[in-house]
Amino acid sequence: MGGPAFAQADPQTLADIRAELGQLSAEFNSLKSELVQSGASGGGLGGGSALERMDAMEAELARLTARAEEIELRLSRVVTDGTNRLGDLEFRLCEVTPGCDIASIGTTPPLGGDVGGAAAPQPLPSPDAVVIEDPSVPATGGAELAIGEQADFDRAQAVLGQGDFRTAADLFATFTQSYPGSPLSQEAQFGRGEALSQLGDTANAARAYLEAFSGNPDGPFAAESLLKLGESLGKLGQTPEACVTLAEVGVRYPGSISATQAQVAMQAYQCQ
Numbered sequence: 564m565g566g567p568a569f570a571q572a573d574p575q576t577l578a579d580i581r582a583e584l585g586q587l588s589a590e591f592n593s594l595k596s597e598l599v600q601s602g603a604s605g606g607g608l609g610g611g612s613a614l615e616r617m618d619a620m621e622a623e624l625a626r627l628t629a630r631a632e633e634i635e636l637r638l639s640r641v642v643t644d645g646t647n648r649l650g651d652l653e654f655r656l657c658e659v660t661p662g663c664d665i666a667s668i669g670t671t672p673p674l675g676g677d678v679g680g681a682a683a684p685q686p687l688p689s690p691d692a693v694v695i696e697d698p699s700v701p702a703t704g705g706a707e708l709a710i711g712e713q714a715d716f717d718r719a720q721a722v723l724g725q726g727d728f729r730t731a732a733d734l735f736a737t738f739t740q741s742y743p744g745s746p747l748s749q750e751a752q753f754g755r756g757e758a759l760s761q762l763g764d765t766a767n768a769a770r771a772y773l774e775a776f777s778g779n780p781d782g783p784f785a786a787e788s789l790l791k792l793g794e795s796l797g798k799l800g801q802t803p804e805a806c807v808t809l810a811e812v813g814v815r816y817p818g819s820i821s822a823t824q825a826q827v828a829m830q831a832y833q834c835q
Contacts, residue, residue, distance in 0.1 A: 652792075652804065656770050709742060716747045723758055732758035739774075749775050749782045756791060769795035786812060786821035793825060797832050806834035 719734035735755035739748055756771035772795060775788035793808035809832075812825035 652773055652796075652808075656766055656773065656799075708745070708747075712742050712745060712747070715741070716745075716751060719751065719754060723754055728758040728761040731755075732762065732764075749779045749784045749788070752778065753784045753788050753791075756788070756795075760791070760795070765795050765798045769799065780815070786816040786819050789815065790821040790825050790828070794828055797828065802832050802834075805832055809834065 715734070715738050719731055719738055722734055723731035732755050735751045735758065738745075738751045739755070742748070745751070752771050752775035756768045756775060759765075759768035759771060769792055772788045772792040775782075776785050776792060779785060789808060789812050793805050793812065796802075796808055797805035806829060809825040809829045812819075813822040816822050
């Protein structure tokens with residue numbers, strides 16, 4: 564049995580660390596069983612070499628476990644800080660929104676969803692496997708749509724394109740209420756923000772952009788939603804918050820068109 568293949572550099576992701584931990588644990592247990600069955604733990608020359616390998620693997624397991632715990636702690640801090648900032652934005656937007664009841668805001672959901680426990684790593688498909696996609700299923704990231712869901716969304720989009728912004732905003736709002744958790748929710752919230760922005764309802768538009776971003780920070784409309792949120796905050800006179808939000812676009816989505824536009828907006832608001 565060959566020795567463990569130790570990493571030459573720190574693992575880049577928590578998933579990488581957990582995968583390596585699994586491999587090392589399996590090899591460690593296999594070697595331990597081999598020693599027990601052969602009686603090598605009694606102190607022979609072969610046993611000494613095997614025990615040295617076990618000691619090396621045990622040390623590496625301890626290092627990787629500590630590294631995984633460190634990353635999880637940092638992730639928890641980022642999620643907590645991001646959630647608090649989103650909650651603060653909700654509160655500030657409510658303050659400048661006519662008729663908004665602060666008591667009705669409720670608790671801000673954790674940024675990125677529930678991160679209390681990481682999902683178990685999924686096995687990688689075989690490189691020789693052939694995946695056949697069903698052409699009848701809409702391209703929505705693998706999620707199935709409810710009956711009438713796509714039609715309702717398309718109708719709202721069409722009304723928005725026709726310039727009937729009030730009706731479009733209402734249709735998008737109805738869509739997000741009728742289909743909670745829809746793969747089209749982020750785009751619907753973004754479309755609602757665009758419609759409200761055209762109506763001059765900047766505060767509610769900002770809330771829609773915030774909903775679009777916070778609902779799926781890794782989604783296709785996340786960067787543009789965060790950009791629009793920052794620009795809306797600037798229009799509402801909340802320049803410090805606008806600058807922080809616009810700067811976050813470049814941090815989260817470097818190299819994107821939205822990041823470039825955010826830089827231009829920051830110059831307009833004279834952000835430091």
